[in-house]
Structure formats: structure tokens, C-alpha cells
Amino acid sequence: MAVSANRLELVQIADAVAREKNIDRRIVIEAMADAISKAARARYGQETNIRTEINPQSGEIKLQRLLEVVEDVEDYHTQIQLGDARERQPDAEVGMFIAEQLPPMDFGRIAAQSAKQVIVQKVREAERDRQFEEYKDRVGEIVNGSVKRVEYGNVIVDLGRGEGIIRRDEGIPRELYKYGDRIRAYVYDVRREQRGPQVFLSRSHPQFMAKLFQMEVPEIYDGIIEIRAVARDPGSRAKIAVISRDSSIDPVGACVGMRGSRVQAVVGELSGEKIDIIPWSPDAASFIVNALQPAEVAKVVLDEDANRIEVVVPDDQQSLAIGRRGQNVRLASQLTGWAIDILTEEKESERRQAEFQERSELFMEALDVDEMVGQVLASEGFTSIEEVAYVEPEEISEIDGFDAETAEEIQTRAREYLERIEGELDEKRRELGVEDELRDIPGLTSAMMVAVGEKDEVKTMEDFAGYAVDDLTGWRERKDGETIIYEGTLSDFGVSAEEAEAMIMHARQAVGWVTEEEEAEGDAGAEAEAEEASV
Structure with a gap:
């Protein structure tokens, strides 16, 4: 037919x-x-x-x-x-x-x-x-295309078999594109939307730079060198932390390349963005010192509970460590995940002297001793009246100029002072209406009970059971590359997240919100999830 x-x-x-x-x-x-x-x-x-x-x-x-x-x-x-x-x-x-x-x-x-x-x-x-099917599996890759049009600062990219968009905040500042320009970008998201699938591209994403290094450095592509962290101020400066799995290969030298050829190829793609290549270290202090390059660091003091580090630098290195508009310390903080405080040696010395004077005056007033005794106790490393009251007597009697009788007298005065303060706090707690039952919560002192009563008007066990851990310990948020710290009700008492959780769970069991069996099941589930995450 x-x-x-x-x-x-x-x-x-x-x-x-x-x-x-x-x-x-x-x-x-x-x-x-x-x-x-x-x-x-x-x-x-x-x-x-x-x-x-x-x-x-x-x-x-x-x-x-x-x-x-x-x-x-x-x-x-x-x-x-x-x-x-x-x-x-x-x-x-x-x-x-x-x-x-x-x-x-x-x-x-x-x-x-x-x-x-x-x-x-x-x-x-x-x-x-x-x-959508083609690009949903390409998230995390670099794609090439040509500029199709520019709308209100957003660049529409022709990818050959589809379109992508570089939003204004995902581009490198001061980069200008016109129709037909070749462009390279990182696919960070692909979504189904009413007007069709949207392929979101970025040139400012930290992983864009990491992928460029992977393309330029064969050792990274082969897995011999690993990129552990990246921090960028797009178009201006960046820091990248690398580590080698082969001790015979220098990770920094491999990324720099012969006469800087490899790093310059990446710099050229990123419109001249200056890149600091830093050796990664499992030791937080060493890593942070490396991250603050090119500034020299004299001393670091870690506060692991607060995830905060204090860095002491020579007076002439302060501006270099902080960087223009705080750029160097901000990028180092992003790279390491630690909040970094920069102090000069002079300021640190002044602060130490102020703390020494404050402790000396505390001992003089609380123990009713003269200035010399207060200063001796402070210089020996005692930081609180509790330490003086409850250390072994030998630790005090062995101090030059002190004997066993003097040590006993000092500890007696310290305990009497603490009992007096405890009585005053207990009276204040009653005035605030905080009930006696809260004394049953392990680790909750009279001073803490006054704090929860004053700040949050918490008075009963049920009130306390309604707390979240962050309410007591505080929390951190990253915003615009900065770490913002929000104080909790018990932040001044150095209560850890584990201790706060134990207090809250005790209160919830006491009022019957949860049982010991349910808590045990929750702990077992959390441990299982942690094991799965680590595998």
C-alpha cells in the first residue's frame, strides 16, 4: 500500500x-x-x-x-x-x-x-x-557555556542543551558580561519550578575554586592531595587548606606549580582573586596559625568549649593579621570554623595584669588578707575562692612564706565566705519565688537558680523542663562570614551542652514528660545515627 x-x-x-x-x-x-x-x-x-x-x-x-x-x-x-x-x-x-x-x-x-x-x-x-534529568546529576560539576543575555545583573547562560542562571549574588563582583562571552561556572543546584527546571550556577561558590584546582592539579584529581577547606571573598581574596596523603609530596608546592603556573591558571579564571594555599593540620592551633598567614603569631589560647581561639601577635603584626577591613581574620575564621580574637602582645599583657589585679583584690576582700597575700595566691594560679577553699592544704602550705597553720586559716576563711555568699543567694532565690525542688537538679547551684529566676522567670521544675539546651548555653550563627554569639542564661557559669542537657532531662523526668526508658532509647538512637554518619 x-x-x-x-x-x-x-x-x-x-x-x-x-x-x-x-x-x-x-x-x-x-x-x-x-x-x-x-x-x-x-x-x-x-x-x-x-x-x-x-x-x-x-x-x-x-x-x-x-x-x-x-x-x-x-x-x-x-x-x-x-x-x-x-x-x-x-x-x-x-x-x-x-x-x-x-x-x-x-x-x-x-x-x-x-x-x-x-x-x-x-x-x-x-x-x-x-x-532536569540531564543536569540533576551534574550538581557539583563545572560547566561551560556562553552568555545568552543579562537581566538585572543576572546572567543567563546557554549550556548547549539547556539554560543556566548566575544570579547577581553568585557572580564575582566587577565582572561584566555581554552576549556571546564564553563563561565557566559551578552547578550548585537544579530545581523543578513552575516555569521549568532551573539550573543555578555560581562563580562565587567556594567549591568553584576547589573544582578549578582539581582540574589544574593532577594530584588533587588522583586523590593524592585533598582539599580540606575553602574560604572566599569572591574577586578579592581566598584561602584554601590542603593536605597530602603521600608524605613525599608537598601539597602547597603541588598546588602552586612550577613558577606558580597552576595557581595562576586558577587566579586568571577568578579575575585576579589572590589565593593563599595553606597546609591543613589536625591540630587546631597549628591550623589557625597557618590560616592567619602571612601574619606571624606569638601565642594562641584555645577555648574548645566555646569553639573560640585567642591569637596574640606582635604589635607590628596586628594590622596584617586582621587584614584590610578584617578580611584576613574573617577568611581564617571561615576556613577553620573557629571564632578568632586578635590581640597584640601589649594588650594581652595589659589584660593579664588587669586579671591579676582583679583576682588579688577578690582574695583580699573575701579572705580578709593584705595585698601581699592576695597577690601571692593570684600569682600561684588560683583563680577563684572555690579553688582556695577545696584544694589540698599542702598546695597552699608549700607556697613560700606560708605554713600549715596559715593554709588552714586561709581555707577556713574561704569556706566561711562561700557559705555567706550561698546564704545570700538562697535568700535571693526565695525572694524571686524559685522553688526548693530545683535544688534536686544535679549541677544546678543557687547562683544558677537566681539567674534563671531573674532572666527567664523560671520558678518551678516544670518551667525548667521547658528549656532547650541553647537557652541555657547560648548558640552561634554564621552570618556574612562572621560568627555571631548569642548568650544563654547560664553562659557565665561555663555550663557545657552535655551538662545543660542532663539538667533539662532530669527536670523532664521529674515532671513526668519522659521516662528513663524513653531517654535511654533516645540515647541509643542518637548513638546509632552517629555511628552511621561516621561510616
Whole structure:
């Protein structure tokens, strides 16, 4: 049987659209069939159930009306009586569908336009699905493209088989693009949205620089050198921490390359962004000292509970350590994950002297001793009255100029002072209405009870059970590269997160919110999750 020209044309159109849009040919054929069905319903009635079949080789079109077999016909457009159905198909049963051939039809202008819209819509949906499927697995990769247009600072990039967008805040400042410019960017997200899949690109993302180094440094690509952390001030300066798995390979030298060729290739792609390559160290203090390069560091003091570090630098190194507008210390903080305080040697010495004087005066007032005794205790490393009261007597009696009798007298005065302060705090607690039952919470002192009563008006065990750990210990948030510290009710008492959680859980058990079994199950679940995360 000869195939008519218009049928061949239908198959050719399907092939052309499939190639142009890079989608499956079957999807185009199905879209055409849906379009013809819609046009046929415009002629035979919208309620008619019409099925269209297109032969993918010959282009031959078959139109069929589907009728449901029923006992009693209510709608002759969609149903057929069982007896009539068995005349056409002897094995027909109620619930089956009988196909009735329809004659070929010529489409009017409106029907053809409607069919075209259906095809366009179906093809567009298939194209969007194809683009999403292609790019959803490419998150974390670098892609190349050309600038298609620039809208309000956002750069639309033609990726060849799709489009991506570099939003204004994901570009490198002062970079200007025009139509046709070649561009390289990092795919950081792909989302399905109402207007189609969106491929979000970035040139300011820290991992963009990491991926560029991976492309330029074979040792990183092979896994011999690992990038542990990246911090960027896009277009200005960046720090990257690297470590080598092979002790014979210098990670910094490998990343710099012969005469700086490798790092300069990355700098050129990032519009001249200065890059500090830093050796990573498992020792936090050493890593932070490295991260503050090129500044020299005299001393560091770590506070692991607060995740904070104090760095002492020579007076002439302060501006270099902080950097222009705080850039150097900010990037070092981002790189290491520690909050960094910069102090000069002079300021640190002044602070030590002030702390020494403060402790001396505390001992003089609390223990009723002269200035010399107060200063001796402070110089021996005692920082609080509690330490003086409860250390072994020998630690005091062994101090030059002190004997056993003097040590005993000092400790007696220290304990009397603490008892007096405890009595005053207990009286204040009662005035605030904080109930005695809170004394049963392990680790909760009278001073802490006064604090929760004053700051949060917590008075009962049930009130205390409503706390979250952060309410007591405080928390940190990263914002614009800065670490913002929010104080908790018990921050001044040095309460750790574990201690705060134990206090809260004791209160919740006391008021019956949880049982010991439920707490044990929760701890077991947390341990299992931690083990899974570490695997």
C-alpha cells in the first residue's frame, strides 16, 4: 500500500522535532496522537472517548471511539449495551471497552491550531524533563557555556542543551558580561519550578575554586592531595587548606606549580582573586596559625568549649593579621570554623595584669588578707575562692612564706565566705519565688537558680523542663562570614551542652514528660545515627 505524502510528512516532522529538541521520537508521536484526539473531540463531542494511533513507520492514522460495555445505557456517546456489544465482539463483558473505527477527518483551522498547541505543550514538557534529568546529576560539576543575555545583573547562560542562571549574588563582583562571552561556572543546584527546571550556577561558590584546582592539579584529581577547606571573598581574596596523603609530596608546592603556573591558571579564571594555599593540620592551633598567614603569631589560647581561639601577635603584626577591613581574620575564621580574637602582645599583657589585679583584690576582700597575700595566691594560679577553699592544704602550705597553720586559716576563711555568699543567694532565690525542688537538679547551684529566676522567670521544675539546651548555653550563627554569639542564661557559669542537657532531662523526668526508658532509647538512637554518619 502506497504511503501518502502527508503521512510521510507527519513522520518527517516527528523526526525533525525529536532531533532539534533532543527528545525521544516516541514522545513526539504520542504528542501528535493526543493533539489529533483533541481535535477529533471538537468534532464528535468533548465527552467522546477517542483514541488515536499513529504508525511510527508509515505515519498512518487510526481514529477509534471507545465505548464502555454496560447493562443499561445512560450516555450513547460513551457507552454501549451488552447485547449490542456482543454482536460486534462475542466475548464482550460488562466493564470492557469496545473500539469503534471512525472515518478519517479533515481538520479545520481552529482544530488544527488547537492540535498545534497540544503538540507544542507536550514537546516543551518533554524538553524540560530531559533537561532536569540531564543536569540533576551534574550538581557539583563545572560547566561551560556562553552568555545568552543579562537581566538585572543576572546572567543567563546557554549550556548547549539547556539554560543556566548566575544570579547577581553568585557572580564575582566587577565582572561584566555581554552576549556571546564564553563563561565557566559551578552547578550548585537544579530545581523543578513552575516555569521549568532551573539550573543555578555560581562563580562565587567556594567549591568553584576547589573544582578549578582539581582540574589544574593532577594530584588533587588522583586523590593524592585533598582539599580540606575553602574560604572566599569572591574577586578579592581566598584561602584554601590542603593536605597530602603521600608524605613525599608537598601539597602547597603541588598546588602552586612550577613558577606558580597552576595557581595562576586558577587566579586568571577568578579575575585576579589572590589565593593563599595553606597546609591543613589536625591540630587546631597549628591550623589557625597557618590560616592567619602571612601574619606571624606569638601565642594562641584555645577555648574548645566555646569553639573560640585567642591569637596574640606582635604589635607590628596586628594590622596584617586582621587584614584590610578584617578580611584576613574573617577568611581564617571561615576556613577553620573557629571564632578568632586578635590581640597584640601589649594588650594581652595589659589584660593579664588587669586579671591579676582583679583576682588579688577578690582574695583580699573575701579572705580578709593584705595585698601581699592576695597577690601571692593570684600569682600561684588560683583563680577563684572555690579553688582556695577545696584544694589540698599542702598546695597552699608549700607556697613560700606560708605554713600549715596559715593554709588552714586561709581555707577556713574561704569556706566561711562561700557559705555567706550561698546564704545570700538562697535568700535571693526565695525572694524571686524559685522553688526548693530545683535544688534536686544535679549541677544546678543557687547562683544558677537566681539567674534563671531573674532572666527567664523560671520558678518551678516544670518551667525548667521547658528549656532547650541553647537557652541555657547560648548558640552561634554564621552570618556574612562572621560568627555571631548569642548568650544563654547560664553562659557565665561555663555550663557545657552535655551538662545543660542532663539538667533539662532530669527536670523532664521529674515532671513526668519522659521516662528513663524513653531517654535511654533516645540515647541509643542518637548513638546509632552517629555511628552511621561516621561510616
